[in-house]
Amino acid sequence: MAEIHIIQNGYSTVDNGVMKANATCSVVVTPANTIIIDTLSPWDSEVIKKKLQELHIDKVDYVLSTHGHPDHTGNNHLFLNSKHIVGYSVFEKDSYLLHPFEKGVEFIIDDWTKVIPTPGHTSEDVTLLINTKENKIVAATGDLFEREEDVIEDPSLWMDSSYDARLQAENRLKVLSISDVVIPGHGPMFPVSNSHRQAAQVFYENL
Numbered sequence: 001m002a003e004i005h006i007i008q009n010g011y012s013t014v015d016n017g018v019m020k021a022n023a024t025c026s027v028v029v030t031p032a033n034t035i036i037i038d039t040l041s042p043w044d045s046e047v048i049k050k051k052l053q054e055l056h057i058d059k060v061d062y063v064l065s066t067h068g069h070p071d072h073t074g075n076n077h078l079f080l081n082s083k084h085i086v087g088y089s090v091f092e093k094d095s096y097l098l099h100p101f102e103k104g105v106e107f108i109i110d111d112w113t114k115v116i117p118t119p120g121h122t123s124e125d126v127t128l129l130i131n132t133k134e135n136k137i138v139a140a141t142g143d144l145f146e147r148e149e150d151v152i153e154d155p156s157l158w159m160d161s162s163y164d165a166r167l168q169a170e171n172r173l174k175v176l177s178i179s180d181v182v183i184p185g186h187g188p189m190f191p192v193s194n195s196h197r198q199a200a201q202v203f204y205e206n207l
Contacts, residue, residue, distance in 0.1 A: 001133030002030040002112040007051040008040060010071075010186035012146060012157075023071045023185055026140060027052070028130055032110040033061040037128060037140045038185070039075035048075050062109060066142025066185065067122045085115060087124035101126065118144050118175060120168020121161065121185075127175055138189070139179035144172055147187025151176075152199045169204045176200050 010024035023038040025048065034057055039048060052058075065073045065086040076084060083092045090097040090107060099107050101117040101124070108114045111131075118127040121143040128140040143161070150157035151172075162168045175182065176197045183189040 001135070002028050002130045003133060004028050004130060004138060004183075004189075005051070005055055006183075006189070007036075008044070008047055009188045010038075010147075010184075012186040021071055021186060023142070024183055024187065024189075026183055027055065027057065027060075028113060028128070028140075029055075029057070030110055030112040033113070034059060035062040035064055035109065035113060035128070036060050036079065037064045037183075038066055038072040038142060039063065039078070041071050041074040043074070045075050045078060048078065064115065064126070064128055064140075066127065066140070066144075067125045069122070069143070072142060072185070085126065087122065087126060088117065089124075118171040120144060120164050120171050121158070122163050125171075127171075129179070136180040137178060138181040138183060139175045140183040141175055141185065143185035144168065144175060145182055145184035147184045148182075148190040148196075149187075150184075151196045155203060166204075166207055169200070169207050173197075173200045173204050 005027045007025040010022050012021035025040050026037045028035040060079045060082045063076050063079045063082045063084045067087050088101040090099050106114050106116045114129050115126050119125045130138040146157045159165050
């Protein structure tokens with residue numbers, strides 16, 4: 001089964017027309033692969049290096065950016081011996097796998113992890129589904145979810161930056177229905193409750 005380690009919890013605030021934001025970065029270790037998710041901004045390389053050293057991780061097999069925004073891709077260049085997944089692009093060096101995410105086809109990394117298409121925040125968002133050693137399904141979603149508060153308390157947290165709000169609402173509902181825990185794009189992980197699912201369902205139906 002997989003283990004999940006948080007490198008840094010993300011955040012996002014807006015003040016006087018300026019957004020301050022950085023992604024939630026995590027690393028997943030399975031019996032077959034090590035996967036780093038959403039590699040922060042280019043100014044955060046030492047944060048990542050230090051945490052990987054503390055975890056005694058010296059080899060990363062996959063770099064996964066849930067979408068192409070700079071706070072989710074900023075240190076992908078640190079992992080030049082890894083396979084990269086950036087949104088719908090699966091590649092290594094100049095070789096790109098023509099995987100049909102746009103047709104809803106999931107990409108299986110190993111027995112414990114798979115990538116599913118969840119567009120809405122952008123046109124090519126993906127989510128990593130992780131089967132943990134506690135037999136829980138954890139969804140690392142990127143900005144499909146900003147943070148837990150955007151589910152029940154304040155939907156504007158995600159809607160204001162949505163490429164396609166209805167499509168995003170549909171994929172939010174889908175992810176909540178199949179996962180036990182969500183790692184959002186800009187906040188700490190949170191357990192999924194029936195209240196989250198019900199709120200997402202009502203929101204989608206009334207959108």
